[in-house]
Amino acid sequence: MRLLFEVTGVVHAPLEDVRARMFADVGESGSHRLVDRDQGVIAxxxxxxxxxxxxxxxxxxxxxxxxxxxxxxxxxxxxxxxANKLFLGYRARLEASMRERVRQLEG
Known part of the structure; x- marks a missing residue:
């Protein structure tokens, strides 16, 4: 497993409020998804x-x-x-997506 990209964002809200919003509708772990509410991870x-x-x-x-x-x-x-055209523009899309995600999680 090789890390290709990492983006972060700070949500200006209490951690437990953000956790509740983040996990509100993700469902449970399955064949192509891991949901670990205790560790705060969705994969x-x-x-x-x-x-x-x-x-x-x-x-x-x-x-x-x-x-x-x-x-x-x-x-x-x-x-x-x-297959992903050398990932040109991929990081910029991830960063824009993270900004939107932070906005949504701040509620």
């Missing part, structure tokens, strides 16, 4: 290369939300780069 993955993890951490200003994208390809781990 989801595909059949080939992608694993995304969202985690929640204490922060002096409220709660830190971290999103990580991993390459989990067992063979041809170079192929996701080609």
């Amino acid at each position: 989801y993955w595909g059949d080939w290369w992608y694993r995304g993890e969202d985690s929640l951490h204490p922060h002096p200003e409220g709660a830190l939300v971290r999103h990580r994208v991993y390459n989990i390809a067992r063979q041809g781990n170079w192929a996701p780069y080609l």
